[in-house]
Structures are given as structure tokens and as C-alpha cells.
Amino acid sequence: MFKPIRHAAVALALVLAGPLAAQDATPQDGGTLNVVIQPEPPSLMLGIVQNGPTQMVAGDIYESLMWYDFDLEPHPLLAESWEISEDGKTYTFHLREGVTFHDGTPFTSADVKFSMDVFLRKMHSRMGQYMQHVESMETPDDHTVVFHLKQPFGPFLGIFEAGTAPMIPKHLYEGTDFANNPANNTPIGTGPFKFDEWVKGSYIHFVKNEDYYLDGLPHVDEIYYHVIPDAASRAVAYETGKVDVLPGGSIENFDVPRVRDMENTCITDKGWEYFAPLSWMWVNLDHKPLDDVKVRKAMMHALDRQFARDALWNGLGKIATGPVASTTKFHAADTPDISYDPEKAKQLLAESSYDGETIQILGLPYGETWQRWAEAVKQNFEEIGINSEIVPSDVAGWNQKVSDRDFDVAFTYLYQYGDPALGVSRTYMGDNADPGSPWNNVANYQNPETDKLFDEAAVMADHEERRAAYKEIQDMIVADVPNLWLLELGFPTIYRCNVKNPVNTAFGVNDGFRKVWIEKK
Amino acid sequence: MARFILGRLVKAVFILLAILVFNFFLIHAAPGDPAAVMAGEAGAGDPTYLAELRERFGLDQPLYVQLWIYIKGAVQLDLGYSLRQQMPVAELIADRLPATLLLTGVAFVLSLVFGVIAGVAASARQGSWGDTIISTLALLFYATPLFWVALMAALVFSVWLEWLPGFGYQSIGAGYTGLAHAWDVTKHLILPASTLGLFFMAIYMRMTRASMLEVSRLDFVKTARAKGLKRRVIQRRHILRNALLPVITLAGLQAGQIFGGAILTETVFAWPGIGRLMFEAINQRDYNVILGVFYISAAMVLLFNLITDVVYVIIDPRIRLTG
Numbered sequence: 001m002f003k004p005i006r007h008a009a010v011a012l013a014l015v016l017a018g019p020l021a022a023q024d025a026t027p028q029d030g031g032t033l034n035v036v037i038q039p040e041p042p043s044l045m046l047g048i049v050q051n052g053p054t055q056m057v058a059g060d061i062y063e064s065l066m067w068y069d070f071d072l073e074p075h076p077l078l079a080e081s082w083e084i085s086e087d088g089k090t091y092t093f094h095l096r097e098g099v100t101f102h103d104g105t106p107f108t109s110a111d112v113k114f115s116m117d118v119f120l121r122k123m124h125s126r127m128g129q130y131m132q133h134v135e136s137m138e139t140p141d142d143h144t145v146v147f148h149l150k151q152p153f154g155p156f157l158g159i160f161e162a163g164t165a166p167m168i169p170k171h172l173y174e175g176t177d178f179a180n181n182p183a184n185n186t187p188i189g190t191g192p193f194k195f196d197e198w199v200k201g202s203y204i205h206f207v208k209n210e211d212y213y214l215d216g217l218p219h220v221d222e223i224y225y226h227v228i229p230d231a232a233s234r235a236v237a238y239e240t241g242k243v244d245v246l247p248g249g250s251i252e253n254f255d256v257p258r259v260r261d262m263e264n265t266c267i268t269d270k271g272w273e274y275f276a277p278l279s280w281m282w283v284n285l286d287h288k289p290l291d292d293v294k295v296r297k298a299m300m301h302a303l304d305r306q307f308a309r310d311a312l313w314n315g316l317g318k319i320a321t322g323p324v325a326s327t328t329k330f331h332a333a334d335t336p337d338i339s340y341d342p343e344k345a346k347q348l349l350a351e352s353s354y355d356g357e358t359i360q361i362l363g364l365p366y367g368e369t370w371q372r373w374a375e376a377v378k379q380n381f382e383e384i385g386i387n388s389e390i391v392p393s394d395v396a397g398w399n400q401k402v403s404d405r406d407f408d409v410a411f412t413y414l415y416q417y418g419d420p421a422l423g424v425s426r427t428y429m430g431d432n433a434d435p436g437s438p439w440n441n442v443a444n445y446q447n448p449e450t451d452k453l454f455d456e457a458a459v460m461a462d463h464e465e466r467r468a469a470y471k472e473i474q475d476m477i478v479a480d481v482p483n484l485w486l487l488e489l490g491f492p493t494i495y496r497c498n499v500k501n502p503v504n505t506a507f508g509v510n511d512g513f514r515k516v517w518i519e520k521k
Numbered sequence: 522m523a524r525f526i527l528g529r530l531v532k533a534v535f536i537l538l539a540i541l542v543f544n545f546f547l548i549h550a551a552p553g554d555p556a557a558v559m560a561g562e563a564g565a566g567d568p569t570y571l572a573e574l575r576e577r578f579g580l581d582q583p584l585y586v587q588l589w590i591y592i593k594g595a596v597q598l599d600l601g602y603s604l605r606q607q608m609p610v611a612e613l614i615a616d617r618l619p620a621t622l623l624l625t626g627v628a629f630v631l632s633l634v635f636g637v638i639a640g641v642a643a644s645a646r647q648g649s650w651g652d653t654i655i656s657t658l659a660l661l662f663y664a665t666p667l668f669w670v671a672l673m674a675a676l677v678f679s680v681w682l683e684w685l686p687g688f689g690y691q692s693i694g695a696g697y698t699g700l701a702h703a704w705d706v707t708k709h710l711i712l713p714a715s716t717l718g719l720f721f722m723a724i725y726m727r728m729t730r731a732s733m734l735e736v737s738r739l740d741f742v743k744t745a746r747a748k749g750l751k752r753r754v755i756q757r758r759h760i761l762r763n764a765l766l767p768v769i770t771l772a773g774l775q776a777g778q779i780f781g782g783a784i785l786t787e788t789v790f791a792w793p794g795i796g797r798l799m800f801e802a803i804n805q806r807d808y809n810v811i812l813g814v815f816y817i818s819a820a821m822v823l824l825f826n827l828i829t830d831v832v833y834v835i836i837d838p839r840i841r842l843t844g
Binding site for chain 2: 032034039040042043049051052122125128179180184185199200201202203205222224226227228229230232233236237239240242393394395396397398399400401403434436437438439
């Protein structure tokens with residue numbers, strides 16, 4: 001009964017081609033950028049809080065050593081150049097000279113060492129794990145930093161972005177209680193914009209960093225991040241001209257076509273290459289009959305993901321082929337087939353141990369789209385003869401249920417962080433399956449072969465060797481269907497066409513608006 | 522009267538304490554905790570990181586210890602610290618209070634004044650076309666969901682007609698001062714305040730009308746008429762004054778909510794008030810903020826109940842207060 005709405009996808013493809021073509025005019029200085037932020041970030045101290053909204057706003061303040069293009073290749077930012085030793089164990093970074101923090105203090109190698117080795121190791125949600133690969137750090141002079149790794153670590157060059165490795169001013173934090181340092185309320189970094197004011201519940205105001213080290217940047221004078229809690233009101237805010245940029249996910253998907261058809265409106269799905277949000281449903285492998293691979297395969301083939309993409313996601317995003325997103329390195333194309341095939345699904349189900357049990361579907365409480373998606377999945381299941389029911393929850397309840405493994409199948413989506421060793425292995429490694437976290441191997445997938453390969457691939461120095469290992473891993477995991485992979489999500493950024501360059505890197509709007517300029521009409 | 526008020530205040534303290542304890546357990550009974558929510562938003566759940574967060578938030582302590590710490594603070598009017606926003610709860614609430622008071626206060630006055638006037642007007646000529654129109658409108662406002670009215674109001678007056686700003690508290694970045702600022706805030710206030718006021722206005726209208734009609738059939742009104750008093754005087758001094766008691770009961774209830782904000786209206790119109798603060802805190806399980814808002818709201822409800830009782834006496838001398 002579902003019919004894909006294909007013309008929407010075609011129309012969108014045409015729109016998407018637009019903004020990337022026209023970027024050759026001479027930048028103009030001045031103006032105010034108005035951006036929606038949702039939800040309101042709890043704090044702007046990026047070293048302590050790494051959720052989406054914090055990163056989006058604080059990406060203007062904090063910077064790291066590099067920036068990454070759409071193919072995830074690193075480029076110089078606070079580091080001017082770098083060398084990697086032959087054995088892949090020593091990384092030397094040469095820092096840019098003449099960089100200062102917003103309070104005028106020079107940025108030096110001591111700040112890098114303090115940030116990585118002390119602050120982030122303790123406070124950051126992921127850096128603690130990454131830094132376990134680092135044996136020691138050295139700062140031979142003010143502008144050189146050397147990392148000695150215990151063994152090669154393939155993704156190492158990919159962690160120097162603001163959300164993962166923000167550079168924290170040592171002079172403000174050293175020896176203090178990091179979590180309760182009053183400086184957290186007036187964040188100071190090296191970035192293109194400076195913190196001015198935050199009226200809670202209303203807006204966050206940044207002003208141009210006049211002393212920014214990149215010549216002529218940034219172009220705009222100030223940025224307002226508007227806190228608007230209701231999705232429909234956010235669409236109204238754009239329609240009435242109060243805001244000019246709607247970052248991905250700001251408005252409900254069903255409002256996207258209406259808004260993007262407005263005059264002077266551009267849309268791009270670029271800027272998510274590093275995070276590459278991949279959605280799937282966890283399958284609780286400890287629950288019968290979900291331990292039967294035939295049941296899981298039947299469920300997988302029952303899912304009409306093309307419909308979900310076209311009807312619920314406006315044709316944005318890609319149908320996932322397995323655990324590794326196609327925009328990241330090491331994606332393998334020809335993995336076992338998991339496409340929509342209800343006939344095959346029925347046949348597999350008939351051969352399986354499924355006996356009419358009701359499958360509990362835990363939806364993701366992130367708004368209308370996800371709710372409708374759960375309903376679509378329920379219908380897909382029913383079409384091949386699987387009984388199911390949707391379990392409602394709020395965000396905290398969802399966290400708890402997934403952490404306690406209290407579900408049969410559960411929607412989720414996770415970031416890939418550009419490398420399977422950072423974003424993928426954590427959800428499939430057998431020793432990372434303890435209950436208590438909703439972000440580890442929740443399904444409790446146990447496969448010693450892939451565990452071993454994941455371990456080996458992370459520390460291989462050679463890129464091609466890694467690629468081969470990850471190909472093997474993907475083949476094995478897809479054949480087992482421990483999770484039901486859904487879509488590589490598309491979160492389009494919608495903006496006025498006279499706002500130029502809102503998305504320049506693999507981090508999109510999260511990466512600071514240093515290159516943005518506003519064309520005067 | 523003083524003894525009555527004193528007695529009620531003493532009782533109120535105990536009720537408040539009971540509410541606090543009840544709320545505390547209610548909130549902790551909800552699944553999830555702030556550490557899990559925060560780690561969840563970061564998309565990472567390294568168990569050591571979670572443990573570090575819980576320790577930082579004091580959530581690793583047994584529940585009774587947490588309760589004791591909270592009550593001890595609350596008794597000294599210390600509402601504690603927002604785990605999530607790293608700010609004292611009192612400060613967070615104080616930040617939001619002016620906006621909330623402005624919105625709910627204006628909505629309260631608007632709905633009470635216009636509701637009572639409309640009710641009196643409708644009851645004056647029962648069954649006339651005027652009565653029919655007012656009663657129908659009131660029924661409509663009473664039955665329509667608030668969020669729908671809010672969205673439609675924003676759509677019509679802000680998107681189509683472009684008369685009024687559709688959201689926010691002020692024009693951000695405009696830098697108005699003095700009168701210009703007051704006018705700017707007023708413009709922003711019109712849509713949310715009237716949306717919020719409509720529902721209560723409808724209730725006051727219906728209640729006033731029904732009550733007026735009931736009182737107007739009583740013997741003392743007949744007597745007043747027989748005395749040859751003017752219709753206006755009878756309406757105002759004899760009927761309305763007696764008919765107002767149920768309206769005051771309701772107004773007391775609504776007044777108690779003034780400090781609690783209005784979640785739906787504040788959300789749709791991006792009004793930076795307490796209702797939103799509380800709603801977001803509930804979603805994020807920011808325990809101290811939720812408890813703080815509940816604490817203040819409960820105190821205000823108790824206070825306004827007391828005020829309502831006192832107002833009864835002023836309006837109707839037959840009522841006596843006994844502690």
C-alpha cells in the first residue's frame with residue numbers, strides 16, 4: 001500500500017545541485033547571521049559537553065589543529081603542517097605562529113598538551129578512549145607538539161577537529177576544578193567568533209574576532225543563535241525572515257518541502273560526511289526468537305526503506321548497506337544483499353523459529369518523523385506476518401530502556417566519526433556489550449572473528465591493509481544481521497541563497513562560520 | 522483574621538514539605554537520569570565517563586542521602602544547582618521569572634476582565650443574538666486545543682498578515698531602549714498573552730453568565746426590583762457581587778499557576794519563561810531544576826488559596842474565617 005513519492009526526490013536533487021555551483025562572487029564584509037539552534041545547549045564549553053547543539057554553537061569559538069574536507073582529508077588550521085614517522089607511531093605537529101586566544105594570550109604547544117593530555121583525557125566523552133593509544137606527549141618548543149603512540153592507530157589523524165579535540169586555554173583551566181570553573185560560562189578559544197552574551201531560553205550572541213589569524217576572515221560582524229523550542233515555530237521563524245539558516249534537523253521533515261520551495265532558499269545535504277549519522281534498529285539477540293538469524297533476515301528483508309526515505313525523509317539520505325556509512329572511508333560496496341523483498345522475507349520467516357511472538361518496537365523519541373517511521377516498520381512487519389507493538393518513551397526513558405536492554409528492537413542512530421575504529425567497532429565488539437550504556441554493543445553481538453579483525457584493523461599502519469580487513473568485517477556482520485540497518489540519514493541545511501558558504505567542511509555548520517558572508521541585496 | 526492567616530501559613534509549611542518529598546520520589550521514579558541523558562546527547566557512553574558524570578552530579582549517593590541534602594537546602598531556601606546548566610537553580614528561575622510573570626499576569630488580567638464583562642453582557646439579555654454570539658465564541662475558545670490556536674495565530678498574524686512577531690520576547694539584536702523597548706515587548710506579548718488568555722476568558726465568561734442568571738432569579742433580586750432600583754444598580758450591586766464567588770475561586774486557581782508559567786504557549790511562541798524551563802528540565806531529568814520550579818509553584822498555589830479565602834470575606838461579608 002505504500003507508494004514511493006519519487007518526484008519529490010527528483011525535485012530535491014535539482015535543488016541540491018544549485019548552491020554548490022555559485023560560489024565565485026567576491027565576499028562582502030559585514031552583516032548579521034541569524035541561525036536557529038535546537039535544543040538549547042546546556043553549556044558552550046565544548047571540552048566538557050559534546051552534544052550536537054553545543055558543538056554547533058561552540059564550533060565558532062573553539063578550534064582544533066585541522067579542518068577536514070568533504071572527503072575527510074585533513075587540512076591545516078591551528079597546525080600548519082605535520083609529519084608521521086615511518087612506523088606510524090610518532091606524529092609531529094608544527095603549530096601556526098601568531099595565534100592568540102580571545103583574551104589575547106598566545107596559543108602554544110603547552111595548550112595542546114594540556115588540552116589533549118589533561119583536560120580532554122579527563123572530561124571528554126570520547127577522548128579518554130582515544131588517548132589510551134598515546135604513550136606520551138612532548139613539546140620541544142612553543143610551536144611543536146609530538147605524540148608518541150603505543151602502536152600505530154589508523155584514525156589518529158582524524159581526531160583533530162573542534163568537537164573531538166578542542167584547544168582549551170591552559171592559563172584559565174590548569175589546576176582548577178574543570179567542571180565548575182567559572183570560565184565555562186564565558187568560553188574562550190582561538191576561533192573566528194567571540195562569545196558576547198547568552199540570554200537563556202532566548203538567544204546566544206557572538207561577535208567577530210577582530211584579531212583572527214586568517215586574513216580577512218571572518219566576514220560577518222555578529223551571529224545570533226535563536227533558541228526556538230517548537231519545530232513549527234522554527235519553520236515560521238524562517239518564513240518570516242527572523243532567521244536565515246536552519247541547520248539539519250531544525251524543522252520537521254514534512255515542513256521541508258514547503259520551506260525549501262520559498263524564494264531565495266537554498267538547501268544542501270553536505271557537511272555531514274564525518275558524523276555520517278547511520279540509523280538502524282538494535283535487535284536484542286538475547287531475546288527469543290531474535291537469536292535466530294532467519295528471523296532477523298526476514299525482518300531485514302521486510303523493511304521498505306525506500307518508502308521511509310522518500311516519504312519520511314523527503315528523499316534525502318541513502319539506504320544503508322551495512323554497518324559502515326558510504327561517506328566514510330572503508331565502506332565496502334558489495335556486501336550481502338539486505339534489500340526490500342517481502343516474498344523472501346515471508347519464506348525466511350516460515351523456515352524460522354518464529355511462532356507468533358509480539359515484537360516490541362522501541363521508537364526514537366526525536367519528533368514526528370521517527371514516530372511515523374516506527375509505525376511504518378510495524379506495518380512492514382505485519383505484512384510478512386510478524387506481530388509487533390510500538391513502545392512509547394521520552395528521551396530519558398529511551399536511554400534507560402536501551403541501556404537496560406529492555407526492548408526487542410529499538411531505533412537508534414549513531415555517528416561514525418569518519419573511521420570504523422572510532423564509530424563502528426564500538427557497537428559490534430563482543431567485550432563492549434555490558435548493559436548500562438545505550439551506545440555500545442547494545443545488541444550483544446558476539447563474534448570472535450570480527451572482534452579480532454576490528455582489533456587488528458585499528459592498529460594497522462597501511463591504509464589498503466585496513467581496507468581489506470574492514471571489507472571482511474562488513475561481509476561477516478551483514479551476513480549475520482545483528483542489527484537492522486535503515487538509512488544513512490540526510491540532515492539538509494536550509495539557508496537563504498544570499499548567505500554564502502555556510503557549509504565548507506565535513507562538519508558543515510558545526511565547524512564555525514569563518515567563511516560565511518552575506519550578499520547584500 | 523490574623524490568627525487565621527497565621528494558622529494557614531503554619532499548615533502551608535508542612536504541606537509544602539510533604540509536596541517536596543512526594544515530588545522528589547516522583548521524579549526519581551521516572552526512568553533515566555541526567556547523566557545518561559547528557560552522555561546520550563554526546564552520543565557516547567564510555568562507562569567511566571558515565572560514572573564520572575554521576576559522581577560529579579552526586580547521583581552515586583543513596584537516594585535518601587540525596588533527599589536529605591535537598592530538603593536541608595530547600596528549608597534554607599537554597600534550591601541547589603542545575604546539574605546540566607551548571608548554574609544555581611534560583612538564578613535560572615529568577616532569569617525566567619520576569620518573562621513568565623509578564624505573560625501569565627497579562628493573560629490573567631485580560632481573561633478575568635474580558636471574561637467577566639462578556640459574561641455580564643451575555644446574561645443581561647439571555648437568549649438574545651448577543652448572548653448567542655458570546656456563548657458560541659466562548660464554547661469555541663473553551664474547546665479548541667491551545668497549541669492549535671497558538672500555531673494558527675502565529676500563521677495568520679505573523680506569516681500571512683505580518684502584523685505581529687510570531688515568536689520571541691523581543692526583537693533580538695535591535696537594541697531598543699526605553700519606550701521603544703516596551704513597545705517592542707508589547708508587540709511580542711500580544712499573540713502569546715491572548716492565546717493563553719482565551720481559554721480562561723471562556724471559562725470566566727461561562728461561569729459569570731451562569732452564576733448571574735442563577736442569582737438573578739433569587740428573591741432578594743425580586744425585592745430589589747420591587748423597591749424600584751435601577752436595572753444597572755441591581756446588576757452591579759446585587760447580582761454581580763453575589764455571582765462573583767465561583768469566579769474568584771477559579772481566578773485563585775489560575776493565579777496560583779502564574780508562577781508556573783505556561784508550557785504550551787511558551788514553547789510555541791519561544792517565550793523564555795518558567796514553563797519551558799521546567800518542561801526541558803523534565804525531559805533532561807535535571808532534578809534540581811524540576812524540584813525548584815515545583816517548589817515555587819506549590820508555594821504560590823498555597824499562597825493564592827489563602828488570598829482567595831481572604832477575598833471571599835471582602836466580597837461576601839456573610840463568610841467568616843475560622844482557623
